[in-house]
Amino acid sequence: MKNLIKTTTFLLMLLAVSCSNPPASNEEVADLENTRPKGQASVVDDESAKNILQIAAGSPDHTTLVAAVQAAEIEHVLVNAGPLTVFAPTNAAFDLLPEGTVSDLLKPENKGTLATILTRHASPGSYDVPALQKLVKKGFKLYMATGDYLEITQEGEDVFVGGAKIIGTIQTSNGIINVVDKVILPE
Numbered sequence: 001m002k003n004l005i006k007t008t009t010f011l012l013m014l015l016a017v018s019c020s021n022p023p024a025s026n027e028e029v030a031d032l033e034n035t036r037p038k039g040q041a042s043v044v045d046d047e048s049a050k051n052i053l054q055i056a057a058g059s060p061d062h063t064t065l066v067a068a069v070q071a072a073e074i075e076h077v078l079v080n081a082g083p084l085t086v087f088a089p090t091n092a093a094f095d096l097l098p099e100g101t102v103s104d105l106l107k108p109e110n111k112g113t114l115a116t117i118l119t120r121h122a123s124p125g126s127y128d129v130p131a132l133q134k135l136v137k138k139g140f141k142l143y144m145a146t147g148d149y150l151e152i153t154q155e156g157e158d159v160f161v162g163g164a165k166i167i168g169t170i171q172t173s174n175g176i177i178n179v180v181d182k183v184i185l186p187e
Contacts, residue, residue: 049173052086053078056177064094064102065118071106072115077145082174083126084145087161089183097183119145120162120184126176128169132159150184 053075056062065088069075078086094102105114122145127135132152135142141149142161150162159166164180 051079051174052082052084052172052177055170055172056086056088061090061092061179062088064091065089068094068102068106068114068118071108072111072118074115074118077119077122078174080174083124084175085123085125085127085178086175087121087123087164087166087178087180087184089121089164089180090167093164093180093182116146117183117185120148120150120186121180127178128171128176129159129166129178132161132166132178 050058053066053069056069056078057066069078078084104110105117123142124145127142132142133154136152136154136159140152142152143149153160161178161180162184164182164184166178167181168179170177170179
C-alpha cells in the first residue's frame with residue numbers, strides 16, 4: 001500500500017510539473033516540424049551508394065522535382081529499398097507547364113494532387129532503356145505506382161514513357177532514374 005501511495009504521489013507531482021510549462025508557440029512547433037526526421041530520407045551516409053532521392057537532390061537539373069517531392073512529403077518513397085524506377089522530369093520539363101502551375105502545385109492545400117502527379121512518375125521494378133525497349137517489342141504498357149499503365153513507345157533509338165522522352169539513365173542503390181523531357185500528367 002505504501003508503494004501505491006508513493007507511486008501515485010510521484011505521478012501527481014510529475015503531472016503538476018509538466019502542466020506548469022507554458023504551451024509551445026507556433027514558431028516552436030514549426031521549428032520542431034522542420035527538424036523532425038523524415039524516416040530514412042533524413043539519414044546522411046557518405047559511404048553507401050546513393051539512392052534515388054540523394055542523386056536527384058544533388059542534380060542541379062532536378063531542383064524543381066526535389067522541391068515538389070518535399071512539398072508532397074513523399075521523400076520516404078524514393079529512399080526505400082526498391083527496386084523502383086523514377087521518370088525524373090528536368091527543371092526545363094517543369095518550365096514547359098503553363099505559367100503558375102508549379103507554384104500552385106507546391107501550395108500545401110495541393111499536396112495530395114502533387115503527390116499523385118509525382119507518383120505517376122514511378123514504377124515498381126528496374127526499367128532501364130533496354131528493358132523498356134523489350135516491353136515495347138512485346139506491346140506491353142508500364143505499370144505505375146498510381147495503379148495505372150503508361151504506354152511505352154520507341155522512335156529510332158529514343159524511348160518514350162507516357163509521351164515523355166528518356167534523355168538519360170542513372171543507376172542508383174535502390175533503382176533507376178530515367179531523366180525525362182516532360183512532366184507526365186494524367187490525360
